[in-house]
Amino acid sequence: MDHTQKIQNIYPLSHMQEGMLFHSFLQDEGTAYIEQSVFTIKGQLHLDWFQQSVQSIIDRHDIFRTVFLPHVAGLKEPRQVVLRDRSFQLHAEDLTEMPETDQTAYINQFKERDRRKGFNLQKDMLMRISLFKTAPEKHVCVWSHHHILMDGWCLGIVLQEFMQLYESIYTGESVPLDPVQPYSAYISWLYDQDKDKAKEYWKNYLTDF
Structure with a gap:
């Protein structure tokens, strides 16, 4: 099989991503950039719908189908590689028979185990989601991801989209989501900037400091 057919795009990293990639490998895939969000979901929850909604997020945003390669033949800088498809598997456990x-x-x-597990930036899907049923209509969600994918502000947007997609499955009605700009567009914009002009601007701006 031609493995290049699995690749949708290859492009450079932002400087911030490069820093996180470097430190992650320096720490042997350490836990420094592992982000965890924990929240409670009350009411009936359909695990199949939950998984389907997360998969839709992954299909919609290429950053969730991305792996990071520190060394690429013929290139000096690392690259992020967007895969055409990535399958999500929800981790779910029923704890209702346990005391609170x-x-x-x-x-x-x-x-703690999930954080210590970390992520293999070259192979793993860099997001894990786990659900723990603690009562008939109550779940605790542990949403873990590597910071190289997104910051907390972006996570809020992703969670909002997730809730809209889940609601769409529940009601059977389509949901109008904003058009998606691939992360590669931002990288292209960064590399198109006039660095000398920007340097001169900040030099003048900070003259009196």
């Missing part, structure tokens, strides 16, 4: 204090301890231990 045991549930809390179990989830906290899971969070």
Whole structure:
């Protein structure tokens, strides 16, 4: 099989991404850039719909189908590689038979193990989502990702889209989502900037400081 057919795009990293990539490999895929968000979901929850909604997010945003290569033959700089397809698998556990204090301890231990597990930036899907059922209509969600993908502000947008997509499955009605700009467009914009002009601007701006 021609593995290049699995690739949608290849492009450089932002300077911030390069820094995180360097430090991650320096720490042997350490935990410095592992982000975890934990929140409670109340009400009925359909796991199939949940998984389908997350998969739609992954299909919609190429950054969630991206791996990061520190060395590419013939190139000096690292590259991020967008894959055409990536399949998401939800991790779900039923803790309803545990006392509440045991549930809390179990989830906290899971969070620590999940953080220590880290991510292989060259192979892994850099986002993991786990659901823990703690009552008939209550789930705790642990949403982990590598910071090289996005910051907290972007995560808020992604979660909003996720809720809209889940609601769309529930109601059977399509949801109007804003058009997506691929991350490669931002990288292209960065590399098109006049660095000398920008340097001169900031030099003048900071003259009196």
